[in-house]
Amino acid sequence: MRRFGTAVLLSAVLPLLPLFSAEKYANPALNPVTFHKPSAGKPLTLIRGGAPLFAIVCDLTPETGETAERNCVTRSRRSVTLALEVLQHALKTVCGKTAPVLTPDSPELERFAHLIVLGDNEMSRKLGFDGSRLVPDEFQVFTRGGSVVIAGFDGSVRKYYDKLDAPRLRVNGTAYGVCDFCERFLGMRYYYPKIGIYAPGVRDLVIEPVSYSDRPRLKFHYSYALNGKKVPGKRQLSDFSPAWRNGTSSRFVCSHTPEPRALAKAYPDKIDMLFFRSRAGRLFFNPHAHIGSYYDITNPAFIDFFVDELVAKFYAGDTEVRKAWGSSALPNSEYVPFGQVDTYVSDVVNDRSRAYLPESTKHLRHGSLSDLYAHFNIALANKLGERFPGKKLATSAYSSRTLPPVLKYDWPENLRLKLCMGCPVMVRSKSFRDAWKRVASGWHRTTGRPVAGYCYGVKIFAITRMIEGRYMGEFIKALGDDLWDEHLFFDAGGHDNRFYCSCYPAYRAMWNSDFNVSAAIDEHWELLYGPRAGKHLKAFYDLLVDCWEKRLIPSIGRVSDDYAIRGSVTPQQLYKAYDREIIGKLAAHLDAARRAVAPGSLEEQRLKFFAEPWKEQFDMARAGQAAAVPFYRIKRLNPGEKIAVDGRADEPAWGRADVCPMKDSCGVDRDYPQEPQCRMLWDDRGVYLLFTARGKPTDHPGEIWKNSDALEFFLSPGLGKKVFYQFAFNPNGDLYQGKKDLVDDAGGAFACPGLRLKSRYDDKGWQAELFVPFRGMSATVPRPYDVWFGNAVYARRRSKSSETLSASFALTMRNTHNVGLWGQFRFMGRGD
Amino acid sequence: MRKIFPVLTFPFFFAALLAGAECRRHTVPFVGPDERGEPFLIQNGEIGYVITFRYTNPTPSAAPSVLVGMPLPVNLSGFSRRDFTWLVVNGIDSRRLEPKKYEIFNSGNRAGVHVHYNFDGVKMIQTFQIRDGSPLLEMIWTRSGGTPPEEKIKTLRLHFNVMPCIAARKSDSYDREVVTPRGVSENPDRVRRKRLKLDARDVWLILQDAKYQAGTHPRAAGPVLLVPDWKGLASGNISFGTHQNVFADFTLDTGAECWRFGLLDSDKKRSNGQFREFVDGIPGLPVSP
Incomplete structure (x- = not known):
């Protein structure tokens, strides 16, 4: 038996x-x-x-x-x-x-x-x-x-x-x-x-x-x-x-396409039709940069032009029309992409758009234009479907149209959306997760199909860059069947191999969201660095993760859906969790690892590469923890004193103005041979800014945000931080003006009437004078001793491929829009 | 009948005269971490006051300020150790200004510090001084000779923030009273703050508490005395009630040469009655007209 x-x-x-x-x-x-x-x-x-x-x-x-x-x-x-x-x-x-x-x-x-x-x-x-x-x-x-x-x-x-x-x-x-x-x-x-x-x-x-x-x-x-x-x-x-x-293997492709400057160059006679004109008469076309232009999606003629001219001739092989698309995403055998220019414009009210701007969503930063774009996308897809059966329109739910629309529409079969939302590193926050799920499932219900995804990394901190990829699998699972398996893009701000501990698990999780991150990362320390150094590096990494999950995430609490769409962690939150003691321990683990590798070994080489970003991060953390709000006194022009704003700065009054100190925006101890300096003066009409820097600046006319040195000047009237104004210019004198409503989190390109700028440079240096009128900002003239928030940031860019170095009045940790960290400007009185 | 005040002119003896008046920088700034302080010890043989100018730092939501505090003779109660007086000239609050300079003087029978301000072209000096034999700290505001004639003073208001007789427990509610030559003003309705209009008859004010007479906190003491010189004043009000703070504010006569106040605080725990006796014994204390 x-x-x-x-x-x-x-x-x-x-x-x-x-x-x-x-x-x-x-x-x-x-x-x-x-x-x-x-x-x-x-x-x-x-x-x-x-x-x-x-x-x-x-x-x-x-x-x-x-x-x-x-x-x-x-x-x-x-x-x-x-x-x-x-x-x-x-x-x-x-x-x-x-x-x-x-x-x-x-x-x-x-x-x-x-x-x-x-x-x-x-x-x-x-x-x-x-x-x-x-x-x-x-x-x-x-x-x-x-x-x-x-x-x-x-x-x-x-x-x-x-x-x-x-x-x-x-x-x-x-x-x-x-x-x-x-x-x-x-x-x-x-x-x-x-x-x-x-x-x-x-x-x-x-x-x-x-x-x-x-x-x-x-x-x-x-x-x-x-x-x-x-x-x-x-x-x-x-x-x-x-x-x-x-x-x-997917042909789904979507970006900010066609590129506005390429399109305008190919169709100069159609600029007025292609680009949006505001109620105030301003045409949103910027010949110098991508940002600043805005297609007129309220105009039916735009749809006809897009399909009958741009798409049709592209497929017919017209090489000139091919150039008009620019170098971003192009139509392919399955999809035709359309993406609005990456400019934020909140007011698109006109007779054509009014019906698609419901009152209930008017104040939603990420939903005020959802219905308008739903209407536009559907019309565009329908037109495309008539002319090119079998082709699908690929477009995005992004910025002011991230949230699902509230009105009812018939969604055509040939319309596919990419939802731009979420930072995987925040996935351990229930508030964030729930918000993402609500938005994604809202789209799923509204359109009848899941959405493609586009998620974000938090690039400015080494801490987040090192660990964010490990949460990709959880992020994918959090979206569940609301995420279309066709496409998920991880915009981590470019790829940096020093943060392979993030990239490696992120890419594996995109292949299979059940990938065991902990097992993979735990295994690798000894393999790459040897048993002794590997032990210390494991302790380093585990502390990073532990602090994130047990200190930082619980400290965040509840966030609104609107915030969760693009929000992540502020420097204040980060450096409260990663306090001096934690930073000290992290630094000690790295030091112990350094002592444990043999000089000249492959392990030492790998360790040096791994450790490269961390000194700066530790310096940033310590600076962030110690940072006082910087304070600058803007002296008042005496009666009879005038500033010509001619770029020469030869008025005696400038000699009285204090220098506004500028240092590395992360608090890292770095020398700036250019010695960038700002000085300011004011009178009842406005603020005068003088900027100087030594040496020949990098200047590419038309470029402000890359390839050129630049100075950005921010002002937020009063202490309430309700709105801020941004003025950015390069040595050539090209100027960008922006305004942001911090209550509604809405803003974009702006024109300040009465503003004057004169910039001059040669081999010896760069000098610029800027006058910003109070009236142009719709701001009340400050009283003596009033205080505003603001910042001045100098960006030094050597070449296209080099990193931007920025010297700033306030320690904004590489995010010039970090209003919470801005400094204060006090308007001094007569006789001060 | 005794003539009026100013308190500055009455005889300088009170109990035993020991040492002369002296002012020097104090060693303890009485400020928070990372704050700057300018403390001055102003004393005679009998009593010493520390006046500090506390420079608060800017924060993500507030501008910096310079606060005048009186941390000694009594640290916790009396004239606020943090922010007990400020002047507003043409709408400009002195707390938003940084004094241009501090000048200590020790001359004869008086010693103190002159603090120079610029109120958008109107230059003013705030002086704290003490005289030999007097228990009173004098605060005097004057217009600086450096003011251009075209810079007019249109409005002037002076404020005090006082916390006499502090209780041991923070949650306790108080029973503030104001005593002047006119009588005792109480708070029978137990309101948080009531307002009492002052006039020239109120040549001195005792700020006290009916419940916590000598203060029950270990670092508290009894009532305080405020002696306004009505020659330079147009009007005054005082707010008091169940709240811990008592606020006195005065509209100053812009045509006056200077504006003077006497302040008295003591680290000796005295009941209201004992303090009244003590005050009555101050020689030269003005009487109501």
């Missing part, structure tokens, strides 16, 4: 043994994959004594020569080629040798006991691979007949691409499969390029029969372009994106 029972048990269990042994390849630090019952067979000895005992088989024909060119297979889309490179690099690194590469029809195949077959080809199909059942980017890894097959849905093989596809579109299932294989079986880890790759030594490798597959949950699993710049070490992989599973 006992023997019978044992036999029954064995007969039930034995067939499962291969599955159990395959499950041994499940690794919580890697992507969770789906294991299948493997084919029966013996274990495969792939490496013995440090020598690979197999050949690699692949067919690169679809990815080379005329075939590749015809099928738009660019370098980043050569899935099998990339897969081969990754595998060879891994072999070379772990055992010092590469494997021979053969084609599926090679007569040399018989010499090898084992093969690793890459991609969809004759041999992989013979071994049982069926690519027709896979979805884009999906891959399989399985053993059969003494071989290992690693193959996926590759766009290069399936002729997925066309010439209209954005470069980001790349479907590289096989490459992802090989990366997974190298991680799972060879022990490779791809944290970031060059020195961020970990490779163990492997002398022997035996693989049990195994079969598994994986595919991304989001079709768009990408972010900013990856690059190995600023990472020390030698380039090891020509393209790192497969290692991070970065790519997209």
Whole structure:
């Protein structure tokens, strides 16, 4: 009886043994994959004594020569080629040798006991691979007949691409499969390029029969372009994106497009029709920069022009119209993108728009124009659908139209929306999560379908940059089925490999939101830094996370839906949680790690790279904790004194004005050889500002926010912080004027009547005089000794690629709009 | 009948005369962390007052200010240790100004400090001084000779903030009273603050409390005395009731040469009756006309 029972048990269990042994390849630090019952067979000895005992088989024909060119297979889309490179690099690194590469029809195949077959080809199909059942980017890894097959849905093989596809579109299932294989079986880890790759030594490798597959949950699993710049070490992989599973199979694309200056240049006679004119008569077209223009979406003629001219001629191959779109998102074989210029305009009232501006949403910062844009988007989609059946309109719910509309509409089938909302790092706050869910599900209910996503990082603090990616999986889950699996973009302000602890889990979570971040991060410390330093760095990172989750998040409390859409953490909140004691402990952990690595070692190199951003962050924190509100006395012009505002600053009155001190906006101890200085004077008419800086400034006419040095001057009348005015100019004298209502959180471009600016520069220096009239700001003339809030910020920009250094009156922590940290200006009296 | 005040002219003896009047910078600033303070010790052999000019820092919601406090002789009660007096000239509050300079003087039988202000062209001097043998601290405002003639004083108001007889517990409500030569003004209706109009008959005011006569807090003392010189005053009011603070404000005569007040605070715990006796014994204290 006992023997019978044992036999029954064995007969039930034995067939499962291969599955159990395959499950041994499940690794919580890697992507969770789906294991299948493997084919029966013996274990495969792939490496013995440090020598690979197999050949690699692949067919690169679809990815080379005329075939590749015809099928738009660019370098980043050569899935099998990339897969081969990754595998060879891994072999070379772990055992010092590469494997021979053969084609599926090679007569040399018989010499090898084992093969690793890459991609969809004759041999992989013979071994049982069926690519027709896979979805884009999906891959399989399985053993059969003494071989290992690693193959996926590759766009290069399936002729997925066309010439209209954005470069980001790349479907590289096989490459992802090989990366997974190298991680799972060879022990490779791809944290970031060059020195961020970990490779163990492997002398022997035996693989049990195994079969598994994986595919991304989001079709768009990408972010900013990856690059190995600023990472020390030698380039090891020509393209790192497969290692991070970065790519997209979705053609959904949406940005601020068409680009207004390119469009205006191509259609100068249509500027009046294309751009919005306010009730006051101001035309929102800025020839010098992107911001400042605003398309007239209240005008039906705009819709006709967009579809019948821009879209139609684009698809017809008109090269001039192609230029008119600019260089941002372009129409492709599935989608036509439209995105309003990134300018905030709150007042778009006219006879055409009035009906779509409900009173109930008028004061919502993120919803005042939702109905107007719903009306516009639907009309645009309908027109597009009539003219181009099959094409879909891709547009965004952003800024003043982030919230769902309140009126009822019939949403056409060909309209797809991207919801721009949320900072994943805040996901542990229930208030934030609930707000996001309300907004996303509101859109789902309103339109009948889920929305694509666009979420934000908190770029200005190293603390948030280091940990925010770990919350991506939770963020995706928080949105649930209201998030369309087609697209989620993570706008973390660009990609910085020093914060790989964020990027790595974020990208993995975009592939699979169940990715075990803690296991992956915990595993890596010892791998990259050795056991001793790794222990201290783990303590460093764990303290960052702990403080965030247990101190900062609970301190935030309830926030409004409006705030949760784009809000995150203020410097005050951050530096209260990460107080001196915490900062001290973090610094101590880093110091301990430094002492634990051998000089000149690879671990030391990695540690230096890791530690690079932290001195500045600690300095910022300490400065933020100690920061007093800066205070400047604006002296009064005496009767009879005048300032000519000619840029010469030769009036004696300037000699009486105190210098307004400017230092690094983060409180970091930094020298500014330009010695930027501001001085101010006032009279009953307004404020006079004199700015000087030594040395030749960087100046690109028309550019204020990049590529040129600039001075920004902010004024907020009174102490109530109800509104502020912003004046920014470059050495050429190009000027931006803005106004923001801080109560409604609404604002945008603004014109201050009576304002005067004169800027002069040469090789020796830059000098500018600015006069801001009180009446132009609709502000009451201040009484003597009244105090306003304000700030002055000097931005030093050497070149397009260099970082901006900013010296500021107030420590605003790199966010010039951080009103809570602004300084005070007191208007002094006569005789002071 | 004794002639009026000014308190500055009456004989300078009261109890034993020990040492002469002296003013010097005090070593303890009595300000918060990160604040600047300008403290002055003004004393004679009998009593010492510390007047501080406390420079508060700007905050994300408030502008900085300079507050005049009297932390000694009694730290907790009496004339407010933080902010007990301020002058408003043509609508400009002296607390928004930074004094231009402090001048200590020790001359003969009086010592004190002159504090120079500029009220948008109107230059004023606030003087705190003490005389030999007198328990009173004198506060005098004068117009500085440096004021251009075209700068007119259109309005002048002076304010006091007083907290006599502080209780031990913060939550207690008070029973403030004001005693002048006219009599005792009480608060029978127990209102938070009632307003009493003052006139030239109120040549001195005792600010006291019916319930907490000597103050029950360990660092509190009894009533305080305020002696306005009505030669320079147009009108005055005092607000008192169940609230801890008593506010006195005076409209000053813009045509006067100077504006004078006598202040008396003492660290000796005295009941209301004892304090009244003490005041009655001050030589030269004016009587009501």
